[in-house]
Amino acid sequence: xxxxxxxxxxxxxxxxxxxxxxxxxxxxxxxxxxxxxxxxxxxxxxxxxxxxxxxxxxxxxxxxxxxxxxxxxxxxxxxxxxxxxxxxxxxxxxxxxxxxxxxxxxxxxxxxxxxxxxxxxxxxxxxxxxxxxxxxxxxxxxxxxxxxxxxxxxxxxxxxxxxxxxxxxxxxxxxxxxxxxxxxxxxxxxxxxxxxxxxxxxxxxxxxxxxxxxxxxx
Amino acid sequence: xxxxxxxxxxxxxxxxxxxxxxxxxxxxxxxxxxxxxxxxxxxxxxxxxxxxxxxxxxxxxxxxxxxxxxxxxxxxxxxxxxxxxxxxxxxxxxxxxxxxxxxxxxxxxxxxxxxxxxxxxxxxxxxxxxxxxxxxxxxxxxxxxxxxxxxxxxxxxxxxxxxxxxxxxxxxxxxxxxxxxxxxxxxxxxxxxxxxxxxxxxxxxxxxxxxxxxxxxx
DNA sequence: CCTCAAACTGAATGATCCTTCATATCCTGA
DNA sequence: TCAGGATATGAAGGATCATTCAGTTTGAGG
Numbered sequence: 144x145x146x147x148x149x150x151x152x153x154x155x156x157x158x159x160x161x162x163x164x165x166x167x168x169x170x171x172x173x174x175x176x177x178x179x180x181x182x183x184x185x186x187x188x189x190x191x192x193x194x195x196x197x198x199x200x201x202x203x204x205x206x207x208x209x210x211x212x213x214x215x216x217x218x219x220x221x222x223x224x225x226x227x228x229x230x231x232x233x234x235x236x237x238x239x240x241x242x243x244x245x246x247x248x249x250x251x252x253x254x255x256x257x258x259x260x261x262x263x264x265x266x267x268x269x270x271x272x273x274x275x276x277x278x279x280x281x282x283x284x285x286x287x288x289x290x291x292x293x294x295x296x297x298x299x300x301x302x303x304x305x306x307x308x309x310x311x312x313x314x315x316x317x318x319x320x321x322x323x324x325x326x327x328x329x330x331x332x333x334x335x336x337x338x339x340x341x342x343x344x345x346x347x348x349x350x351x352x353x354x355x356x357x358x359x360x361x
Numbered sequence: 362x363x364x365x366x367x368x369x370x371x372x373x374x375x376x377x378x379x380x381x382x383x384x385x386x387x388x389x390x391x392x393x394x395x396x397x398x399x400x401x402x403x404x405x406x407x408x409x410x411x412x413x414x415x416x417x418x419x420x421x422x423x424x425x426x427x428x429x430x431x432x433x434x435x436x437x438x439x440x441x442x443x444x445x446x447x448x449x450x451x452x453x454x455x456x457x458x459x460x461x462x463x464x465x466x467x468x469x470x471x472x473x474x475x476x477x478x479x480x481x482x483x484x485x486x487x488x489x490x491x492x493x494x495x496x497x498x499x500x501x502x503x504x505x506x507x508x509x510x511x512x513x514x515x516x517x518x519x520x521x522x523x524x525x526x527x528x529x530x531x532x533x534x535x536x537x538x539x540x541x542x543x544x545x546x547x548x549x550x551x552x553x554x555x556x557x558x559x560x561x562x563x564x565x566x567x568x569x570x571x572x573x574x575x576x577x578x579x
Numbered sequence: 580c581c582t583c584a585a586a587c588t589g590a591a592t593g594a595t596c597c598t599t600c601a602t603a604t605c606c607t608g609a
Numbered sequence: 610t611c612a613g614g615a616t617a618t619g620a621a622g623g624a625t626c627a628t629t630c631a632g633t634t635t636g637a638g639g
Contacts, residue, residue, distance in 0.1 A: 418598090
């Protein structure tokens with residue numbers, strides 16, 4: 144998350160004392176809660192401050208304006224998410240591609256479903272800000288981690304790995320998002336996730352270098 | 362698009378004279394343009410009216426409030442989109458599944474890329490309203506059309522067709538959305554679409570009833 | 580214990596913008 | 610040609626909110 148931090152969206156100051164850190168956390172959590180209960184349109188600075196138990200002025204010590212708050216919130220979230228995916232990728236180093244797909248989908252889905260309403264709220268809040276830089280940074284981290292993982296696969300090699308990874312990730316992330324958007328009941332959502340794994344595996348089998356069951360040397 | 366029309370979002374009246382129809386179209390087009398140029402946050406009733414060449418009051422003759430305008434806009438859009446998909450499905454009746462996938466992806470992608478900025482703006486504007494009913498209605502139409510199509514496939518049958526269709530559509534729609542969200546250059550986007558077709562085809566091959574190259578009788 | 584910066588407060592400001600309604604114009608059918 | 614409904618106007622009301630800042634409280638280091 145270190146790429147191109149837009150100047151107008153940067154926090155005003157970082158907490159130096161312990162209570163300031165507490166305050167900041169409270170503000171973030173309050174933002175999420177208001178987002179969940181009132182929706183992005185009715186999220187006002189006053190409401191967030193109220194819910195966080197601080198005054199409006201306090202918020203403005205850390206963020207130059209409302210958008211910066213949204214931005215920082217998404218940054219936090221995406222940063223954590225990227226971290227989880229990276230870890231999952233590392234854990235599957237050298238494994239067969241089937242297990243890799245399994246891990247990728249499961250990890251991402253688990254992260255998104257851990258707090259369903261929050262995920263929903265964040266998906267919706269995204270329209271409030273220009274978060275391209277965040278998406279970009281997130282994508283780069285995850286792309287890199289995933290590419291490294293598949294390059295180490297024990298049972299397959301790919302002619303154009305970067306295209307394969309791009310497709311795989313785009314479809315996994317997109318499918319998850321669509322499942323949320325359709326408000327599918329958990330049972331059906333889980334079913335789709337199972338099918339998604341099947342789909343990704345079938346794709347990789349079809350895309351891998353034929354006649355070569357392992358990369359370089361097996 | 363006839364399912365459960367929320368009362369508070371219903372248009373106030375329908376045009377009875379020719380000029381009213383013109384006005385309505387102008388309002389919709391203006392909404393899109395403002396959405397594209399100013400973003401959903403800066404879309405105000407005044408701005409839309411101005412761009413449409415009418416007065417604010419006129420807008421309020423057709424829509425009880427701003428949200429109803431958004432709602433109607435999305436309704437129009439999704440209605441047209443569903444129509445295109447339905448037609449594509451009809452055209453592939455009895456074809457092999459490969460062609461079906463090809464048609465599905467191509468049609469949807471073409472519809473979304475016809476006016477890229479508009480698609481973008483609409484994706485972003487969605488957060489402004491509660492459009493679940495619209496999504497729901499859209500999904501039902503497309504689900505039905507797609508299911509009917511695949512049920513007629515000349516070279517495959519599926520044990521759980523509805524699950525397959527749900528997965529297929531969710532991933533296609535989601536992938537397209539993700540591609541837009543990442544602002545991929547056209548070249549890469551097209552590449553992903555080609556891979557997506559491969560992915561879907563591989564999935565269907567893996568999911569079809571084995572040893573049966575055609576449904577019922579071949 | 581004292582000092583100073585860090586952190587916090589919240590009423591006031593100013594801007595934006597949705598929505599209404601009294602009025603004016605236009606169109607159509609008789 | 611004319612009446613009455615359909616359509617259009619846009620200034621003004623009223624509400625909401627983001628943001629500021631002068632002043633207060635808190636905590637850490639000396």
